[in-house]
Amino acid sequence: AAGVIQSPRHLIKEKRETATLKCYPIPRHDTVYWYQQGPGQDPQFLISFYEKMQSDKGSIPDRFSAQQFSDYHSELNMSSLELGDSALYFCASSLGDTYYEQYFGPGTRLTVT
Amino acid sequence: KNEVEQSPQNLTAQEGEFITINCSYSVGISALHWLQQHPGGGIVSLFMLSSGKKKHGRLIATINIQEKHSSLHITASHPRDSAVYICAVRRGGADGLTFGKGTHLIIQP
Numbered sequence: 001a002a003g004v005i006q007s008p009r010h011l012i013k014e015k016r017e018t019a020t021l022k023c024y025p026i027p028r029h030d031t032v033y034w035y036q037q038g039p040g041q042d043p044q045f046l047i048s049f050y051e052k053m054q055s056d057k058g059s060i061p062d063r064f065s066a067q068q069f070s071d072y073h074s075e076l077n078m079s080s081l082e083l084g085d086s087a088l089y090f091c092a093s094s095l096g097d098t099y100y101e102q103y104f105g106p107g108t109r110l111t112v113t
Numbered sequence: 114k115n116e117v118e119q120s121p122q123n124l125t126a127q128e129g130e131f132i133t134i135n136c137s138y139s140v141g142i143s144a145l146h147w148l149q150q151h152p153g154g155g156i157v158s159l160f161m162l163s164s165g166k167k168k169h170g171r172l173i174a175t176i177n178i179q180e181k182h183s184s185l186h187i188t189a190s191h192p193r194d195s196a197v198y199i200c201a202v203r204r205g206g207a208d209g210l211t212f213g214k215g216t217h218l219i220i221q222p
Contacts, residue, residue, distance in 0.1 A: 033209060037154075042199070045209025056208035088154050102146070102210065104156040 002027055004093050004105035012111045013081050021076040021108045025093030031055065032074040033102060034066060035090040043090060049074055050096075081112045116140050117213035119200050125219045132187040134216045136200030139181065146210060147174050147185045148199040156199075159185070190220045 005024040013019050025032050031050045035043040036059075045058035049068035060066070063081075068074045072093075078085060088109050092102040118137045126132055136145070147159040160167050160174040162183065167174050171190075176183040187194055197217050201210035 031208075035209070042212040042214055043156075043201075043210075045211070048208040050208075058209045090156060101158060101161040103158055104148070106155045109154070 006091050006105040006108050010109050014113055017081050019078045021089055023074045023091030025072050029093035029095050031094045033092040034076050037088040083112050086112045116211050119213040119216050123217045128222050130190050132190050134185045134198050136183045138202050141205045142202040143205045144203045145176055145183050146201045150197040192220045192222050195219050
């Protein structure tokens, strides 16, 4: 069965650069969630989208923005990168919001040097 | 105090043992998830529960809504079960999951 696809899987950036992470949900899934997991930390919810509209917002820094496109894929844009942004970024998708199981992608490991 | 507490934090057991991981939460939820994370990071969803009990293979998950407590059991544990097991809750009215700190399980042959 098709799973959530994230690209790139690994990304190395320098401080103050920008990065764009992409998430392709499971086919027919209309809801996308973004999470950030710092080294040795539990994942933290950043933001979610349902039917291309922002659905919920967590601890997403102002330097980050995200959107969901008409084909339901989502992009997380990160600007003015800081060393503390180094983390594993997970995307999850579900069919509908609120009451449906979230399926996680493999994650993008971002390293900021 | 964290909204989601797991115990134990670390667990080492011998192959074949019955494993129990506990999760307590302090907020109203619409669902509770049990997740598995292997070294290298990938997260796999094991169960989503809003009541009662679910079973998949050697894994069993239960939840008591009144007591705000859930357990994950592994029967006939195997070294390939070694991973971090994470309890995460979906608060009522919210989309994002709130995660526990995880239980690092090692099953020795």
